[in-house]
Every structure is written in C-alpha cells, then in structure tokens.
Amino acid sequence: MKTEEQLAAFVCGTSYRDLPPEVVAIAKDQILAALGGVIAGAYAAGCETVASMAKEAGGSPEATILVHGGKVPVQQAAFVNAVMARALDICDSAAPGPHPGSAVIPAALAAAELVGGVRDADSVSGADYLTAVCIGTEVALRFNLGEAEYDGFDPTGVCVPFGAAAAVAKILGLSEPGVLNALALAFCRCGASFQAHVDGALAVRVVQGWVAETGVVCARLAARGITGPANFLEGVYGYPHLFGRDRDTDACRARAASIVSGLGTHYHAGKLVFKRFPSCGATQAGTQLALDLMAAEGLDAADVEHIQITVPPYVYRLVGHPFQIGDNPKVNAQFSIRYCVANALIRKAPVLAHFEEAAIRDPEVLRLVERIDVVEDAALDARGHTAVDMRLRTKDSREFTGSRDVAPGFPQSPLTREQHLSRFRDCVEFAARPAVAEKADVVIAAITNLDEARDVGDLVHLLVE
Numbered sequence: 001m002k003t004e005e006q007l008a009a010f011v012c013g014t015s016y017r018d019l020p021p022e023v024v025a026i027a028k029d030q031i032l033a034a035l036g037g038v039i040a041g042a043y044a045a046g047c048e049t050v051a052s053m054a055k056e057a058g059g060s061p062e063a064t065i066l067v068h069g070g071k072v073p074v075q076q077a078a079f080v081n082a083v084m085a086r087a088l089d090i091c092d093s094a095a096p097g098p099h100p101g102s103a104v105i106p107a108a109l110a111a112a113e114l115v116g117g118v119r120d121a122d123s124v125s126g127a128d129y130l131t132a133v134c135i136g137t138e139v140a141l142r143f144n145l146g147e148a149e150y151d152g153f154d155p156t157g158v159c160v161p162f163g164a165a166a167a168v169a170k171i172l173g174l175s176e177p178g179v180l181n182a183l184a185l186a187f188c189r190c191g192a193s194f195q196a197h198v199d200g201a202l203a204v205r206v207v208q209g210w211v212a213e214t215g216v217v218c219a220r221l222a223a224r225g226i227t228g229p230a231n232f233l234e235g236v237y238g239y240p241h242l243f244g245r246d247r248d249t250d251a252c253r254a255r256a257a258s259i260v261s262g263l264g265t266h267y268h269a270g271k272l273v274f275k276r277f278p279s280c281g282a283t284q285a286g287t288q289l290a291l292d293l294m295a296a297e298g299l300d301a302a303d304v305e306h307i308q309i310t311v312p313p314y315v316y317r318l319v320g321h322p323f324q325i326g327d328n329p330k331v332n333a334q335f336s337i338r339y340c341v342a343n344a345l346i347r348k349a350p351v352l353a354h355f356e357e358a359a360i361r362d363p364e365v366l367r368l369v370e371r372i373d374v375v376e377d378a379a380l381d382a383r384g385h386t387a388v389d390m391r392l393r394t395k396d397s398r399e400f401t402g403s404r405d406v407a408p409g410f411p412q413s414p415l416t417r418e419q420h421l422s423r424f425r426d427c428v429e430f431a432a433r434p435a436v437a438e439k440a441d442v443v444i445a446a447i448t449n450l451d452e453a454r455d456v457g458d459l460v461h462l463l464v465e
Contacts, residue, residue, distance in 0.1 A: 003233045003256040008179040010263045011135055011166045016127040016451070018264070019134050024451065026269040027133045029420055030092045030101035032447050033274060034085045035066075035463060036427035037102060039436055040352055041087030042067035045328065046202040050080050050209065062117060063110035066463045067436070074114045075216040078164075081106035082212035086205040088352060088430075089334050090423065093273045093281050095385040095410075096147045096314065097194070098155035100163050100272070103211040104136035107164040109460065111171040111216060116457050124171060126453030134269070136167025136215075139183075141268040142259045147314045147385075149245050150194075157192025157207050158243055164215020172219055184228025185218035187239060197280070197318060200332035233259065274415050276408035277350045278426070279333070282315045283340040284407035285386040287350060290341045293392060293402040301345040303394045307372045309337060310389040316376035323369050329357045342368035352430040386410060435465045 001009070016024075041047055051068045054076040061071030066081050085091055085102035092101040112124035112132075140163025144155060165186035169179045192210075196203035222228070232238050233256040240246040240255035277287050286309050294300070311320055315337075323336040333339045333355050342365050343354050353359060380387040386407040392400045406412045415423075421444065428440045443462050446453070453459070 002231075003260045004180055004183070004230060005176070006260040006263060007139065007166075007183060007233075008176040010260075011139070011170055011179045012174070012176050014131065014135055014264060016131045019131065020267060023134050023267045023269045024130055026272060027130050027137065028447055028450060029274060030133065030137065030272070031105055031450070032420060032424050032444070034091050034101045034105040035443065035447070036424040037085040037088055037091045038066050038081060038106075038463065039433075040090070040427035040430045041084045041205075042431065044084070044087035044205075045330065046205060047080075047084045047087055050083050050206070054080050063113040064460050064464060066106075066460070067465060069464045074110045075213045075220070077113070078107040078110040078216045079209040079213040081110065083205045083209035086208035088278060088330075088355070088427075089204075089280060090275060090278045090352070090427070093275070094141060094144060094271050095273065095281070096150065096155060097281070097318075098140060098144055098159050099208060100137045100140040100160050101133075102208050103156070103160050103164045103215065104133055104140065104167045107212040107215040108132040108136060108167040108171050109456065110212075111168045111219070112456050113460060115171060116455060123455040123457060126450035126456050126459075129171070129456040130451055132167040132170040134267075135170050136163040137269055137272070138267055139163045139166040141271055142263075143239065145244060149243065151245075152194050153243070154192035154194050154196065154204075154207055156211060158190045160211045161186040161189050161214045161218075164212050165218045166215075168215045168219035169222065172223055174219065174223055178219075178222045180230065181222035181226065181228050182219040184230060184232045185221055185226065186214055186228075187232040188228060189214045189218065190239075190243065194318065197331075197335050198321065200326050200328040200335065202328060202331070204331060270411055273407075273411070274409045274420065274423070276415060276419065277340065277344075278352045278355060279340045279350070280319055280335045281407065281410075282311075282319045282386070283335075283337045284409060285388045285404045286311070286337045286390070287340045287344045288408050289388055289390050289402050289404040290344050291348070292404070293390060293400055294345060296402075297400050299392075299394065299400075301342075301368060303396075304345065304368065304371060304392060305395045305397075306393045307341065308391045309341065309372065309374045310377050310380065310391075311337070311374060312380040312385070312387060313376045313378055314381075315386070315388075316374060320374035320376060325360060329360045330355050333360045337374055338369050338372045339365070341372055342366075351426050433465065
C-alpha cells in the first residue's frame with residue numbers, strides 16, 4: 001500500500017477505542033490550552049477585526065465564532081477561532097515550532113457543529129471529537145521537519161495543514177479516497193515564513209487561522225469530489241522533495257516511509273510542548289534558568305549589572321535579536337528572550353498581563369533589557385533544541401553561571417496537572433470578562449469529561465458570552 005493510502009487508512013480506520021489513554025489525556029490538555037487561548041485572546045490585536053470581517057462577509061450560519069458569538073460559514077469560524085487561539089501564543093506546540101492544537105481543535109470543532117446542524121441525530125460526540133483531535137495532531141506531527149529543513153518556513157504553515165485536514169475529514173466521515181484527496185489538497189496549501197515572528201507581525205496568528213481554514217476547505221472540497229495530487233508523498237515533486245529537501249528518489253522514499261512508520265501503534269503526542277510561560281517556546285528555558293539562578297543565589301533584579309545568554313543559532317535567529325517595542329509590542333515581547341528574562345527577574349512569575357503594552361513599556365523592565373546580551377553558539381545544538389547558558393554579573397562584581405538543556409513544559413520536563421490548570425485560569429483572569437469567569441470550572445469539567453459527552457456542541461455553548 002502506498003504511503004499516501006496508509007495515511008488515509010489510518011484516518012478512516014482509527015476509533016476512540018484504538019487510542020492509548022495517554023494520547024487522549026494529552027488531547028484534553030491541548031483543548032484546555034487552545035480554548036484558554038481563545039478566551040484570553042478574543043480581544044487581542046486583530047481578533048475583533050477578523051471576527052467582524054467574518055460576520056460582515058455573511059454566508060450560511062454553520063458554526064460559531066467563540067466568545068464573540070454569531071454563526072458564519074464553517075471555514076470562517078475555524079479561521080477566526082484559530083486566530084484567537086494563537087493570539088497570545090500559549091497553545092501547544094512542538095520543536096522546532098509547529099502549533100498543531102490551535103488549528104486542529106478549532107477546525108474540528110467548527111466541522112462538528114456543521115455535522116450536528118445538518119443531521120441533529122448524528123451530533124458529534126465528545127469521544128468522536130477527541131478522536132479527530134488525536135488523529136489530526138498525529139498527522140501534523142508526522143509531517144513535522146527539522147530546523148535545517150524548514151530553513152525559515154513557518155512549521156505551522158507547512159506541516160499542520162495536513163493535521164487540520166485529517167481532523168476535519170474524520171469529523172465529516174470521509175471515505176479513504178476522500179481523506180487522501182483532503183490531505184493532497186492540503187499539501188497544495190503549505191507555506192508561510194518565520195519572518196513574521198521575527199518582525200512581530202500579526203500574520204503569526206493569521207497564519208494559524210489560514211491553516212485551520214485550509215483544513216476545513218480541503219476536506220469539504222474532497223467531500224464533493226475535488227481531487228489533489230495523489231502522489232503528494234511519493235511523487236517527484238512531493239512533500240519530501242519540496243519541504244524535506246530530499247534531492248534523490250531513494251531519500252524521498254525513505255522520508256515518505258518514515259512518515260507512516262508505526263502509524264496507529266506508535267503515537268507522537270508525547271512530543272508536544274505546553275509552555276510554562278506565555279511567550280515563545282524558544283524563550284522558555286532562558287526564563288526558567290534566570291528564575292532558578294536568582295532563587296539559588298538569593299539575588300534580586302536590582303542586583304544585576306549584566307547578563308549574557310548563550311543559545312543555539314536557531315533560537316538566536318528567532319528570539320535573540322535586540323528588543324524593540326515596535327508597532328506590535330506584545331508579539332515583539334513574546335519573541336524576545338531579552339524581554340522575557342528581564343520581565344521574569346523583576347516580576348518573578350510571568351503571566352499574560354506582563355505582555356500587555358503598559359507592562360512592556362515599564363521603564364524598570366526596559367532598563368534591565370538593556371543590560372542583557374544574547375549570543376549564539378552552535379555547540380549548544382548538541383545539548384538539545386532548548387539548551388541555554390547564562391552568565392550573570394552583579395553590581396558588586398560577583399559572577400554566577402547556570403545552564404539548562406530542557407525547557408519547562410517540553411517532553412522531558414512536562415507540566416503538572418496543576419500547572420495546566422493554572423495556565424487556563426491565567427487566561428480567564430486575563431480576559432477579565434465575568435460571564436466567562438463564572439463558567440471557568442464548568443469548562444474545565446466539560447473538557448475533563450469530554451469523552452463522556454453526547455454532543456461536543458455543548459462545549460461551544462459554554463464558550464460564548
């Protein structure tokens with residue numbers, strides 16, 4: 001069986017009963033993170049704009065725009081909800097940068113509303129929704145590449161469209177040929193650049209929306225007989241060649257085979273990252289190391305004369321550049337290790353409110369930012385994606401050093417259950433909307449017990465003011 005056909009068979013043939021319990025548990029953490037992001041990000045820069053545009057465009061009222069309310073065509077709901085989920089960059093991710101959940105989860109949820117609205121007797125159950133999320137995440141992670149292969153492409157825009165399309169295809173009940181075409185069409189939509197992150201552009205969250213929208217559109221087109229390139233893996237201009245940078249036939253075949261190796265028996269969900277702090281994953285280890293170093297030595301931010309942070313080249317290119325407030329302070333702060341470390345040292349426990357413009361412009365924080373330098377060292381690559389070294393000099397000329405190889409929330413250092421809940425509650429507190437806060441515990445319970453829900457649409461009702 002061709003590799004493309006094996007993927008389609010996996011999507012169609014996998015049921016909730018086939019999923020390992022630990023994979024389902026991770027999916028619930030993903031949903032908690034993504035919906036927390038929607039709650040907190042609903043009124044972040046650009047989010048009201050995309051919600052208004054979707055409503056103004058009109059069309060069939062198929063699925064709900066979360067928090068804001070109102071029904072729009074399903075692909076538009078997926079787009080807007082994904083933009084909100086990614087707006088504050090606190091959703092799940094994976095090295096070296098794809099964000100699966102905040103595209104897969106809104107796309108599948110919007111599709112579930114579509115199915116329930118067309119055939120009320122066939123409402124999508126919580127277990128079926130979880131199955132689609134697990135499948136979509138698995139497919140996205142299997143298409144994930146390495147830093148050198150992406151070479152500046154935004155991983156979310158390259159590998160996650162396959163996951164979003166797979167999840168929606170599962171919800172819509174497509175046949176194996178239909179799933180294959182949905183994935184093939186998604187292949188034709190891969191793209192986006194990490195330059196948006198470097199420049200602090202709102203395009204970062206919009207790309208997330210496009211990926212969710214792509215998943216819906218590709219699955220719906222496939223359901224109506226629109227075909228994609230059937231050899232999107234094994235073909236001469238397939239995924240391994242274009243994005244994997246494999247230049248000969250044998251290498252392309254090996255890459256295609258690796259994507260489907262162990263499919264259905266070995267899941268990649270354990271590779272997901274749930275960030276401890278509300279900033280880019282590349283800032284997490286440095287933030288934690290700074291906090292640990294200060295605590296261990298009994299230091300305060302006022303004691304610091306200078307900090308040198310050493311990171312791998314990839315991390316440096318993404319978050320090591322000099323900090324500038326710019327036109328989008330929030331994104332620039334989220335993607336600056338200098339700001340994140342200064343913020344942590346002064347405020348001790350980073351939360352979403354610390355990435356608002358007023359907090360970012362705090363003169364005390366900006367003065368400390370100026371005393372932080374970041375350098376790159378390729379030798380750190382051997383220690384892992386998130387390795388960081390730190391040298392701290394105090395005003396009385398003492399020096400302290402520290403190292404950390406694994407960031408909190410990464411697979412080798414997972415968050416506790418309480419930390420997952422704390423992240424969600426920070427989202428609710430940040431949103432400062434009483435109607436949402438009153439339902440926080442109910443939303444947590446609904447996600448915890450989602451596999452018992454008869455209709456996942458009930459979760460949607462909880463997320464509208």
